[in-house]
Amino acid sequence: MTKPQSWEARADEYSLYGFTDLPSVASRGAVVLTHGEGPYVVDVNGRRYLDANSGLWNMVAGFDHKGLAEAAKAQYDRFPGYHAFFGRLSDQTVMLSEKLVEVSPFERGKVFYTNSGSEANDTMVKMLWFLHASEGNPQRRKILTRWNAYHGVTVVSASMTGKPYNEVFGLPLPGFIHLTCPHFWRYGEAGETEEQFTARLVRELEDTIRREGPDTIAGFFAEPVQGAGGVIPPSKGYFQAVLPILRKYGIPMIADEVITGFGRTGNTWGCQTYGFMPDAIISSKNLTAGLFPMGAVILGGDLADRVQAAVEKIEEFPHGFTASGHPVGCAIALKAIDVVMNEGLADNVKRLAPRLEEGLRAIMERSEHIGELRGVGFMWALEAVRDKATRTPFDGSLSVSERIANACTDLGLICRPLGQSIVLCPPFVLTEAQMDEIFDKLERALRKVFAEVA
Numbered sequence: 001m002t003k004p005q006s007w008e009a010r011a012d013e014y015s016l017y018g019f020t021d022l023p024s025v026a027s028r029g030a031v032v033l034t035h036g037e038g039p040y041v042v043d044v045n046g047r048r049y050l051d052a053n054s055g056l057w058n059m060v061a062g063f064d065h066k067g068l069a070e071a072a073k074a075q076y077d078r079f080p081g082y083h084a085f086f087g088r089l090s091d092q093t094v095m096l097s098e099k100l101v102e103v104s105p106f107e108r109g110k111v112f113y114t115n116s117g118s119e120a121n122d123t124m125v126k127m128l129w130f131l132h133a134s135e136g137n138p139q140r141r142k143i144l145t146r147w148n149a150y151h152g153v154t155v156v157s158a159s160m161t162g163k164p165y166n167e168v169f170g171l172p173l174p175g176f177i178h179l180t181c182p183h184f185w186r187y188g189e190a191g192e193t194e195e196q197f198t199a200r201l202v203r204e205l206e207d208t209i210r211r212e213g214p215d216t217i218a219g220f221f222a223e224p225v226q227g228a229g230g231v232i233p234p235s236k237g238y239f240q241a242v243l244p245i246l247r248k249y250g251i252p253m254i255a256d257e258v259i260t261g262f263g264r265t266g267n268t269w270g271c272q273t274y275g276f277m278p279d280a281i282i283s284s285k286n287l288t289a290g291l292f293p294m295g296a297v298i299l300g301g302d303l304a305d306r307v308q309a310a311v312e313k314i315e316e317f318p319h320g321f322t323a324s325g326h327p328v329g330c331a332i333a334l335k336a337i338d339v340v341m342n343e344g345l346a347d348n349v350k351r352l353a354p355r356l357e358e359g360l361r362a363i364m365e366r367s368e369h370i371g372e373l374r375g376v377g378f379m380w381a382l383e384a385v386r387d388k389a390t391r392t393p394f395d396g397s398l399s400v401s402e403r404i405a406n407a408c409t410d411l412g413l414i415c416r417p418l419g420q421s422i423v424l425c426p427p428f429v430l431t432e433a434q435m436d437e438i439f440d441k442l443e444r445a446l447r448k449v450f451a452e453v454a
């Protein structure tokens with residue numbers, strides 16, 4: 001058998017693609033990349049693309065940040081790998097935990113490391129199950145999340161995820177309960193105000209807790225802004241209303257800040273942007289500015305004390321990954337936090353977020369087929385609709401958002417189709433000129449596709 005020759009054919013031959021629309025790849029070919037320059041990535045044919053998705057929300061410092069690469073190289077030279085079992089761990093791991101608690105909204109806390117956001121959510125669920133059992137409540141195992149949530153792909157985090165595609169795996173597992181997604185524009189009922197919508201969702205939460213039995217619920221997980229659900233900020237007052245209900249029934253609230261953490265929403269944490277205090281935070285992605293696979297569970301003081309007491313009872317927390325707290329990952333994360341918070345990246349998001357919103361709003365207003373613009377900071381979505389007045393979506397078979405994303409790619413712009421939305425979450429290093437390039441290419445792509453399908 002002769003081996004395939006082109007990069008695209010070799011990619012097809014040997015890859016089992018994940019989260020990839022096969023007909024699109026079959027007709028267009030995979031995009032095989034060699035390197036990056038700031039917010040741009042470059043393919044094997046020398047084509048440059050402005051990656052308005054920061055890779056997968058994570059490459060916030062762009063694709064060629066020298067300081068981050070140097071921090072990685074220095075740590076590889078100094079101490080290239082270790083674990084965090086048996087009370088042995090690297091100095092970088094200790095320093096990062098200290099730093100994460102310092103930059104967290106918690107006054108005190110403890111940190112546990114994983115290799116990904118999915119594993120961090122799994123770890124948090126195991127911690128809750130372990131904690132409740134240790135405190136004499138082994139029946140507290142049910143997990144509350146919301147439809148459209150994305151918490152990952154492992155068996156537990158996929159069960160937490162509120163997406164129909166997990167049915168092909170026979171998921172969710174029993175005991176994972178999904179509540180209404182707080183997207184007022186889409187799920188608000190005729191005549192309902194946004195405040196009434198929020199109140200309805202909070203009633204649903206309390207009814208669900210009562211129906212299931214408050215002492216059967218282990219925890220409630222929520223992204224401050226649903227990311228892979230299509231950038232859905234909470235409806236007005238949502239978290240302020242949800243928190244007291246959870247407190248009333250002693251249910252820990254976990255903020256999944258895998259996307260929203262470290263500046264994406266304009267503040268260090270999404271929970272700060274939306275004014276609520278969770279019991280723990282799940283972090284990943286931006287934590288290492290995408291340069292190392294790493295996730296972290298950051299427990300706030302009270303939960304940390306309770307988990308610590310449970311661990312002390314049996315003298316060991318029987319959980320951990322070989323690469324938990326990897327010294328190179330921790331050195332990169334320390335540098336990434338410094339770069340984002342002290343070298344102007346977070347400030348750039350704050351400064352340019354209103355300009356990004358304004359430009360996208362102008363595009364929406366000029367388009368007959370963009371029904372909603374939603375987002376915050378440097379995470380936005382434009383929702384395509386056939387009819388703006390009635391908010392009627394395009395026929396799914398038209399794959400409108402995929403067509404828009406493909407038209408953008410043809411123009412040298414990467415953005416992501418999610419449902420009928422187009423998502424933009426650019427790297428924090430974006431300049432005004434690069435933002436204008438996004439506006440220009442996106443609008444040209446929208447015009448082309450809407451002329452074809454409308």
Ligand code: PLP
Nearest residue numbers: 116117118150151152256258259
């Ligand atoms: N949680 C959220 C909010 C995410 O957006 C993601 C990934 O996109 C995850 C968890 C899972 O992270 P990972 O892909 O690193 O497992």
